[in-house]
Amino acid sequence: MAPITVKKICCIGAGYVGGPTCAVIALKCPNIIVTIVDLNQARIDAWNSDNLPIYEPGLDEVVKARRGKNLFFSTDVDKAIAEADLIFVSVNTPTKKSGIGAGFAADLNYLQLATRRIAEVSTSSKIVVEKSTVPCRTAESMRTILEANSKPGCHFQILSNPEFLAEGTAIQDLFAPDRVLIGSLQTDEGLDACKALMSVYSNWVPTERILTVGLWSSELSKLAANAMLAQRISSVNALSAICEATGANIDEVAFAVGKDSRMGSKFLKASVGFGGSCFQKDILNLVYLSESLHLPEVAKYWRAVVEMNEYQKDRFAHKVVETLFNTITGKKIAILGWAFKKDTGDTRESPSISIANHFLSEKARVTLYDPQVTESQIWLDLTNYGEVPAEPIKPHVTICESAEEACKGAEAIVVCTEWDEFKTLDWEKIYKNCPRPAFVFDGRLMLDRKALQKIGFSVVTIGSGDRP
Numbered sequence: 186m187a188p189i190t191v192k193k194i195c196c197i198g199a200g201y202v203g204g205p206t207c208a209v210i211a212l213k214c215p216n217i218i219v220t221i222v223d224l225n226q227a228r229i230d231a232w233n234s235d236n237l238p239i240y241e242p243g244l245d246e247v248v249k250a251r252r253g254k255n256l257f258f259s260t261d262v263d264k265a266i267a268e269a270d271l272i273f274v275s276v277n278t279p280t281k282k283s284g285i286g287a288g289f290a291a292d293l294n295y296l297q298l299a300t301r302r303i304a305e306v307s308t309s310s311k312i313v314v315e316k317s318t319v320p321c322r323t324a325e326s327m328r329t330i331l332e333a334n335s336k337p338g339c340h341f342q343i344l345s346n347p348e349f350l351a352e353g354t355a356i357q358d359l360f361a362p363d364r365v366l367i368g369s370l371q372t373d374e375g376l377d378a379c380k381a382l383m384s385v386y387s388n389w390v391p392t393e394r395i396l397t398v399g400l401w402s403s404e405l406s407k408l409a410a411n412a413m414l415a416q417r418i419s420s421v422n423a424l425s426a427i428c429e430a431t432g433a434n435i436d437e438v439a440f441a442v443g444k445d446s447r448m449g450s451k452f453l454k455a456s457v458g459f460g461g462s463c464f465q466k467d468i469l470n471l472v473y474l475s476e477s478l479h480l481p482e483v484a485k486y487w488r489a490v491v492e493m494n495e496y497q498k499d500r501f502a503h504k505v506v507e508t509l510f511n512t513i514t515g516k517k518i519a520i521l522g523w524a525f526k527k528d529t530g531d532t533r534e535s536p537s538i539s540i541a542n543h544f545l546s547e548k549a550r551v552t553l554y555d556p557q558v559t560e561s562q563i564w565l566d567l568t569n570y571g572e573v574p575a576e577p578i579k580p581h582v583t584i585c586e587s588a589e590e591a592c593k594g595a596e597a598i599v600v601c602t603e604w605d606e607f608k609t610l611d612w613e614k615i616y617k618n619c620p621r622p623a624f625v626f627d628g629r630l631m632l633d634r635k636a637l638q639k640i641g642f643s644v645v646t647i648g649s650g651d652r653p
């Protein structure tokens with residue numbers, strides 16, 4: 186059979202993954218027409234404007250370079266599907282909120298609706314690529330849906346091509362990925378489809394970095410990668426508690442451990458806990474998968490990674506209360522950083538949310554500052570998207586335009602996100618405007634502890650105890 190040439194790509198889902206990934210494909214493959222579609226009109230309007238819907242360093246330049254040339258954003262989902270030879274399905278797969286598996290299993294409703302739409306509007310054969318993170322063997326149900334609803338003569342090949350980009354570094358991750366993983370059925374048709382997708386990536390990714398495996402291995406590798414990354418953070422965070430109790434220092438321990446070439450130094454930064462839309466969701470998904478496969482010990486093992494993360498967030502919030510002489514009622518507490526990590530405006534599962542809720546439940550007055558998160562997003566998070574009434578908390582929360590404003594008069598300054606600008610704040614000036622004793626809680630181990638102590642602050646850091 187002649188090799189399949191990909192000329193038109195459709196990406197369903199213009200979110201944190203679909204947008205950047207397919208914008209980079211458009212940049213690197215000027216001969217391919219890439220159309221990114223979404224049902225959300227406001228999101229598509231933003232992609233077509235000067236104010237992109239997500240903040241990601243380097244993304245503006247990529248989009249501006251190709252938009253209107255071979256990169257298009259549209260809500261006309263059906264047209265883009267019908268015209269494409271290859272379709273990325275990059276829709277959200279959140280944790281189920283109700284029904285069987287609630288709180289653990291992935292909600293595959295968006296994925297299945299998109300799949301059904303592909304079958305219904307396609308008048309020619311297509312390669313359908315699972316880009317969303319899904320449980321192992323999802324491709325099988327996608328195939329059943331496609332085959333049951335397709336028109337005569339339309340054939341679909343399904344590939345798994347999970348995305349490994351991290352927010353905040355998405356563009357550099359996409360430009361130079363550690364690997365691109367493609368899973369396919371090991372049939373002639375499956376392998377041909379795999380070659381077609383490889384030909385897209387090989388426009389910029391070295392061949393040795395494009396890994397081809399079976400479908401189920403590819404699906405499971407994505408969950409496995411996230412579970413093992415999160416496990417490292419929970420391990421280092423568990424050790425941070427031992428450091429605080431013994432006088433050891435977690436940065437020193439992590440440095441020493443990470444020097445072992447079998448382990449490596451990355452992803453060993455103790456913190457207030459991991460956040461983001463993926464780690465917790467994907468581990469819970471793995472827990473559910475393990476339970477469904479009657480592997481309770483395996484499920485218990487992975488669940489502990491999430492439990493340790495909850496413990497770390499609670500432990501940090503408790504430490505603030507304890508240090509402020511066991512009460513923060515009526516006290517002003519400044520939270521610096523609302524995003525789940527620096528260089529993104531994304532707040533999904535951000536530890537700042539749990540920590541702020543903890544302070545509010547203790548009746549503190551909370552001031553907040555984040556350089557990228559909008560005030561309306563902060564309110565959505567604080568009210569759990571409208572599930573918690575805003576009125577009772579409104580008088581206790583102030584969202585500020587700068588870190589300095591948030592810190593003015595605060596009895597404690599709590600750093601929750603490692604934004605670079607927090608390192609270079611005018612800490613002397615901030616100190617002058619704080620009541621005494623003035624506390625800084627560094628939940629990211631990012632500030633110069635000695636310099637702050639010299640100014641007069643009492644500094645409490647995750648993973649370093651007071652014992653000499």
Ligand SMILES: NC(=O)c1ccc[n+]([C@@H]2O[C@H](COP(=O)([O-])OP(=O)(O)OC[C@H]3O[C@@H](n4cnc5c(N)ncnc54)[C@H](O)[C@@H]3O)[C@@H](O)[C@H]2O)c1
Nearest residue numbers: 198199200201202223224225276277278295299317318348
């Ligand atoms: N965010 C990340 O860093 C990241 C990284 C790797 C993988 N992933 C995975 O990628 C997937 C997408 O994540 P995201 O963060 O981009 O989600 P997102 O919520 O930002 O974007 C998903 C988009 O899909 C749209 N959508 C849903 N159903 C649709 C349909 N039937 N037709 C058209 N549009 C539809 C939604 O409106 C939304 O805009 C998830 O499975 C996630 O686990 C995310």
Ligand SMILES: O=c1ccn([C@@H]2O[C@H](COP(=O)(O)OP(=O)(O)O[C@H]3O[C@H](CO)[C@@H](O)[C@H](O)[C@H]3O)[C@@H](O)[C@H]2O)c(=O)[nH]1
Nearest residue numbers: 348349350351352418452453454456459460461463525526
């Ligand atoms: O040493 C570390 C590293 C990270 N974090 C925290 O862990 C969370 C996740 O960080 P990161 O993994 O950098 O960002 P994500 O965008 O969530 O990316 C993860 O999740 C994506 C979605 O599946 C995957 O594609 C990526 O490979 C995977 O790194 C954040 O709250 C970080 O602050 C730490 O606390 N310590």
